[in-house]
Amino acid sequence: MKILDRYILTSFITTFASVFIILFFIFVLQGIWLFISELAGKDLDVWLVIKFLAFYSPKIVPLVLPLSILLASIMTFGSFAENYEFAAMKSSGISLGRAMRGLTVFICALSIVAFFFANNVIPKAEYKFINLRKNIIQRKPAMAIVEGQFNALGNFNIKVDKKSGENGEKLAGVTIHKRVPGAANATIIRSKKGLLKSDEKSNLLQLELFDGHYYEDINSKNPVERMRQPFAKSSFSKQIMNIDLTMLNSNDIDDEKIAHxxxxxxxxxxxxxxxxxxxxxxxxxxxxxxxxxxxxxxxxxxxxxxxxxxxxxxxxxxxxxxxxxxxxxxxxxxxxxxxxxxxxxxxxxxxxxxxxxxxxxxxxxxxxxxWLALYDKFVIAFACLLMFFIGAPLGAIIRKGGLGLPIVFAVLIFIIFHFINTFGRKLAQENGIPPFLGAWMSSFVLSPLAILLTYRATNDIGMINMDNILLPLQKVFTKLFKIKQKEE
Missing domain, CATH: 1.10.287 (Helix Hairpins)
Incomplete structure (x- = not known):
């Protein structure tokens, strides 16, 4: 490896590592906020929280990696152009394409690693993550219920005034609203005490209620009776209810009711x-x-x-x-x-x-x-190459390094990429377009931009040639000015 290639590669890797760590930490914090209700106030030990975040973090990599490559490319090549290092390279007969050659090999290798990571690591981490959430709730079933507020579990809304016991399994002041899809009747259960039980091998959470009452609305065919809103009331000394936690263990964090x-x-x-x-x-x-x-x-x-x-x-x-x-x-x-x-x-x-x-x-x-899940494993690899061939020539054109203008361009480009990707995926899920087009839509849209920027940067053409805009305007104003002088 030549000294120049080593210097460019070292500069890029240093910037890339710093940006990746910062962005990764930001996205992990976002994940903590998504699952704050499952982590906060649950008496979890530190090791369990670390495992929770460790199994969640791999799914962040497909978002962080392309953005890190884009930002690091703009910052690195923008810094070279700003400090006239590219001018020194060109005076020595080294073109931008030659300067990008070593990094291109590195990005290709990184794309291959990204594919294997998406194909092998992320699915296993996702499986571990879902089962960890399931095991946490089953080992400490009281985690599914927070004091003083209604908690949706299966077809039940449960509110508990106070929890006690080693794992919070003893309940006091239990109020349950039973929800039956499509039914007009409302069922309310109130009991003074309750006890939670669960089995690690089952998705069922058993709730034993003691000394309570059972209220249920009655639908009468008589309109007059219906206006009085009659209900049936019964009491019990002990009642056992089984709550299905399957939906609670779903890995979908966007409130979709389809198991992914x-x-x-x-x-x-x-x-x-x-x-x-x-x-x-x-x-x-x-x-x-x-x-x-x-x-x-x-x-x-x-x-x-x-x-x-x-x-x-x-x-x-x-x-x-x-x-x-x-x-x-x-x-x-x-x-x-x-x-x-x-x-x-x-x-x-x-x-x-x-x-x-x-x-x-x-x-x-x-x-x-x-199909989208299959294509996504290849899209992440191509996105690494795409972002590099957008960021590197863009940095050479704007000639700005640091964290100012490069961040603005990187965020704008990545928002466009992510928006098109999300739009294409949603459209493909609804069968509006083929899944292949939905998964690759963002890459198809931004690939011409990468080709255009690379062409203009390697041929020393700026982003926008201002002379092409200003010269026609200057001619128009000159003619108008001459006409006014003649009239005077």
């Missing part, structure tokens, strides 16, 4: 899973279609079997077929029966179509999420 198991799979596992999911999707679509067709055939057979429709071809002459098929039926009651059967058939078929459409939508969304 695809984030815990590597490339080979995703390919295998995708093959199974797509085959299952095809079978499900065929089953729904066959069910709708078969139901229509059964209805027609029932009509013929009941002799409501003429099933013999010679019963009706071709030239005497009326425009309204109901005119073929002479009995008024039979016409009503046919209309009722047709209405019921349309209603049931419409329900089958809508339910089948919803099922296929969820399956398609699940398949798209797996």
């Amino acid at each position: 198991t695809n984030t815990m799979l590597n490339v080979s596992e995703l390919n295998y899973t995708l093959d199974s999911l797509e085959n299952n999707q095809i079978k499900e679509a065929k089953s729904i279609t066959d069910n709708i067709v078969q139901r229509s055939s059964v209805v027609l057979e029932d009509l013929n079997a009941s002799k409501l429709l003429p099933n013999q071809p010679n019963q009706v002459k071709k030239d005497s077929i009326p425009k309204n098929l109901l005119d073929l039926i002479k009995v008024k009651e039979d016409k009503s029966r046919i209309l009722d059967i047709a209405a019921n058939n349309i209603s049931s078929t419409d329900y089958l179509v809508k339910s089948g459409k919803d099922q296929m939508y969820e399956k398609t969304k699940n398949v798209n999420n797996h």
